[in-house]
Amino acid sequence: MNTLRFPCPNEKQRLFLLDTHRYVAFGGARGGGKSWAVRVKAILLAFRYPGIKIMIVRKTYPELRANHIAPMKQMLENEAVYKELTKEFSFPNGSLIMFRYAQTTADLDKYQGTETDVLFIDEATQFTEEQFDRFKACVRGVNDFPKRIYLTCNPGGVGHSFVKRLFIDRAYTSNEDGGQYAFIKSLVTDNHALMASDPDYVRQLEALPPKLRKAWLEGDWNIFEGQFFEEFRDEPAHYADRRFTHVISPFEVPDGWNVVRSFDFGFAKPFSCDWWAIDHDGTAYLVLQLYGCTGVPNEGLKWHPDRLFSEIARIEREHRWLKNRRIGGVADPSIWDQSRGEAIVDFADRHGVYFEKGDNKRLPGWMQCHYRLAFNEAGYPGVYFFSTCRHAIRTLPLLQFSDANPEDLDTSQEDHFADSFRYFCMSRPVTPVLPAAQNPPGDDPLDLAADRRYGAFSY
Ligand SMILES: Nc1ncnc2c1ncn2[C@@H]1O[C@H](COP(=O)(O)OP(=O)(O)OP(=O)(O)O)[C@@H](O)[C@H]1O
Ligand SMILES: [Mg+2]
Incomplete structure (x- = not known):
């Protein structure tokens, strides 16, 4: 019986910890407590299923080390042994948490033969769909352990479109079963621990330019830097x-x-x-x-x-x-x-x-x-x-x-x-x-008639 104690998860983290879909995406905004939830869920699975293999992925090794390996070493002080060479925690019950990173698609070649039961991809929108597919292929094994893939994500990044398609738009190909996909939205305002300990963090998000603020504070997947049809409004009406x-x-x-x-x-x-x-x-x-x-x-x-x-x-x-x-x-x-x-x-x-x-x-x-x-x-x-x-x-x-x-x-x-x-x-x-001079462009999203470049039109 282990004696590990975690702080209480917030409501959204609790949903994430309990979710058993094959594919679960968590987050959609900054600071919602995603990486924390990944660490806790990985550890809980390691205890719950003796012998299970778990893989945690990030884009770079420094991010892995700062976000996961270092805090996990503290959390697991007397519970598991970390091996620097293999970048793995091994548990006395035979469970394994492996850390992997891939900056380029070529980096993935070295994981070709790797097998895992559960995969966590932290900041999944930093990976391309091809990289995602190749990591996904590692989730296999002839055993009774659950096979699951957990992603955390913020809008934006090279993987924005595939994550949005699978979890937000839920537009599936004939090879994908929509029933296997779940999305749990978590905003910084759901992370009470962070709101209490670092109220400036929210203020920093509020100070971002409008598009980034909408993406990272409100978790809006339609609005982010570089959007070509910025004026497109998807609020269905009669x-x-x-x-x-x-x-x-x-x-x-x-x-x-x-x-x-x-x-x-x-x-x-x-x-x-x-x-x-x-x-x-x-x-x-x-x-x-x-x-x-x-x-x-x-x-x-x-x-x-x-x-x-x-x-x-x-x-x-x-x-x-x-x-x-x-x-x-x-x-x-x-x-x-x-x-x-x-x-x-x-x-x-x-x-x-x-x-x-x-x-x-x-x-x-x-x-x-x-x-x-x-x-x-x-x-x-x-x-x-x-x-x-x-x-x-x-x-x-x-x-x-x-x-x-x-x-x-x-x-x-x-x-x-x-x-x-x-x-x-x-x-x-x-x-x-062209827009009338008395109608200057404004921040108000409804002020599109005054859009800088195009203005209103007539036939
Ligand atoms: N339930 C909790 N109890 C105590 N502290 C928590 C809890 N959840 C998150 N935290 C803390 O809140 C801070 C932000 O959480 P975390 O890093 O997991 O957020 P994130 O969504 O991954 O952020 P980012 O978008 O920047 O990657 C961290 O310091 C984390 O330890
Ligand atoms: Mg994080």
Whole structure:
């Protein structure tokens, strides 16, 4: 019987300590007591399951040492032996807590054969999805110990998008079971110990610039430095109440409205086919979306172009919002490319799905997207997204400015819907109206009509 005593966990930490999902993410903001909870949970598991293997991962060794190894040495003074060479605590009951770090993907090669029952990734958004997958592969073993993966995270970082997808948006691929994933949000205000011992810490967070403050103090995953569509507002509203938001509940598309289709295609990448309904004032509504991945290199095409365009044709034939309408299309000009064999557009033609070449000028295209998204003085934007078009709503706020080309977005991200949106906007350009001088830009998020660059728009 050990005599270890821990301070009381706070309410959110208690939930984390008790959670038995296969994947649990904890945190979403700074200072919520995440690293503390990782240490305590790892130790409790080590005592609870004699012989279990536990791995704690951070990006660098100095972080591991400061955040986990040193405090754990104090906590486990007479309970476990730490071996510097192997960076492991071994317990008298045979349990093991191993510390590992990986600054680059190549660092992961050395963990190829490592097996663990439980994995903790502290600051998971500092890892890429590929690195996450490779650590995940270490969770195996022929035994009855629970197999679990715990992540702690703050918004931002190279892993922001995969952590957000799995735990915040809960948008799963066919290989992932959403029932295995749990997210426990913890803010600094949940960490009573820190609030009492270091009230300045909260004041420091409050003093951050608005975007970082929202991310790190309030745990807002849609807002962080470098966000390309900063003005995007995802507060779902009904049609009657659609001011200062871009996301609205679906409604029946009136017969008299035009519907157009925009399309972006990628080899072995996601494609996005989007149907926009246009009202009599020219406001666009993204009403339906077909989004998927054409396939993985060398594994065959999941969405062969024939299947893709036959599905698009079927949707347009059968869906009550689309059938019996003349639907024009605009697409990524690269689908006319014949350098890899038959052009993709020929497959589309065969299924009666016709496109015009989209205007691919990037910066003017992005400006058109911004003009559309800008709210006019009354609070209405030029484009809305039905709340059911989740890949649009998920990916748009994730896109970041490119480091190399600051006016453009970083094209290494999931920008396929954004490209389709851009072709659509370029096919029906709107004119921006510069903000009135008496309406200076402000901090108020609702003051977007006064946005520095774009202002309100008119047709
Ligand atoms: N239940 C608790 N009882 C006593 N002290 C706690 C408790 N939870 C956390 N702390 C202390 O609060 C401080 C912040 O906690 P911790 O480092 O775990 O936060 P964090 O969420 O990992 O922060 P960061 O976002 O900076 O990584 C630490 O000094 C930690 O020891
Ligand atoms: Mg921490």
